[in-house]
Amino acid sequence: MRELPVTGRPPAERADAALNRRRILRAAAELIDTRGVEAVSMDEVARAAGVGVGTVYRRFGDRARLVYAVIDDREREFQAAFIQGPPPLGPGAPPLVRLRAFLHALADRTEAQADLLLMAESGPPDARFRDGSYGLYHRHLAMLIGRTAPAADAPYLADALLAPLAANLFLHQRRVRAMPLERIKAGLDALLAGLGAP
Structure with a gap:
């Protein structure tokens, strides 16, 4: 690849x-x-x-x-970790394990910079999707989904897995609904569970 x-x-x-x-x-x-x-x-x-x-x-x-x-340096570190870093986030782990590691790491990253991400996403309606990072995340997830479940609609599922990590929803869950970060990660795991089923 x-x-x-x-x-x-x-x-x-x-x-x-x-x-x-x-x-x-x-x-x-x-x-x-x-x-x-x-x-x-x-x-x-x-x-x-x-x-x-x-x-x-x-x-x-x-x-x-x-x-x-402003958040670019942290973003580049994150990208380097999932593209070429050690497993399970980087190459070398099974695709489903990498999917889980990626979503958990992205949840941690969103937690650390949610206010900045919210501001960045508050531009034009498609600001989040025009950002190069979103496109890279989407391609990465679609590739891993395709390897995990070849018959699945990988592009759709990649968007579906990234949707809960939009800054506005993430902050609503953390601050309004008082959901702990571990609960959000458990929810992401539940979404992934369907991909690992036969």
Whole structure:
């Protein structure tokens, strides 16, 4: 199987552009850490970074993309772990075991950055699906589902398994329904159980 590419690597850029990018991301991360995710606006980030607001818009396009860029480092680590890391999350474990490891790791990742993910997903209605990470997750799950249950509708089931990990639903379950993270993981296991049945 051809190795999947890790998405989100910044393209090669001029030194001044790279410096501005680092300033903007550092300013956005500091605003989020000190005042909460709602404090992130393009104007505030520009002021904190010492750049023009036009620079922020040209570089990131919109608020959702800026937030995705802030969480990019953690995202790249996660992708490297399931693409080329050790089993069971990485290659080498049976497909169903890898599916479970992936969903549990993604639940942990969502738990750690749910507010940021919610902001990133609050752009256009399809913001979550336009993100390169979602496409990579979907292809990865569809591949593992196909190996586990060849007759299954792998693309549909990949979407179905990713749906409970949308930030808005995840936060509703954690904060409104007071579901512990382990209960969410148990629910994901229940969804997977059908794939392991003969």
